[in-house]
Amino acid sequence: MKTILSWLTLVSMAVVISACSAVGANDGGAGESQIRAGKIEQISLTQMQTNHDSGVGAVLGGLGGLGIGSLIGRGTGRDVAMVAGALAGAVGGNYAEKKKYDQPVEAQQVIVRVRNGVLVSVTQPINPSLSKGMNVYIQGSGNEARVVPQG
Structure with missing residues (x-):
């Protein structure tokens, strides 16, 4: 018990100390921000990969599989069916989410x-107001950089 308590104390102190670290200008905290201005040299169409790894599909699929698995059998067989249903549902939900939402979108490469x-x-x-x-x-x-018209 003493060992567990000492480990918990050590971990909580590490968390407290790391939370007190200084926030620099590059860490998203207070600091200077440079506004860059210029003139567009070239605009070309391209594609951007989206990043929809939210995990919602896996969670919903897992819950659905768990629900369906709970309807099968009794006792240990039911427990096995619930685990198998949750795993299969999570894999299927993740696959469906990636197939539907993780598609490249039209974009533009702007050289300034x-x-x-x-x-x-x-x-x-794509920002149609740029030329x-x-x-x-x-x-x-x-x-996170974006090109926006002046004025």
Whole structure:
């Protein structure tokens, strides 16, 4: 019992200490944000892979399989049917979710020459208001970067 209590104390202290770490400018906390401005050099159509790994299909499929498995047999056989139904339902639900929602979507790759002369490429959902030669802002960074018209 003492060993378990000491391990729990150690783990909780580690969690408390890690929660107190400083948040830097790159960690999504307070800090400077640079607004980049430039002119569109090129726009080309492409596709973006979506990221719908929410697990909702697996959970719903597992619950459905569990429900159906509970209708089969009695005693240990029923327990086995429930586990098998939950597993099969989870696999089937995950497959159905990926098949339906994890399809590539139409996107555009926008190449912007920022004011210091550097070219920046951003792949984003199609924004029909953008055109070649337009003055734009680049908002955000990394996968969250978006090109938006100035004004």
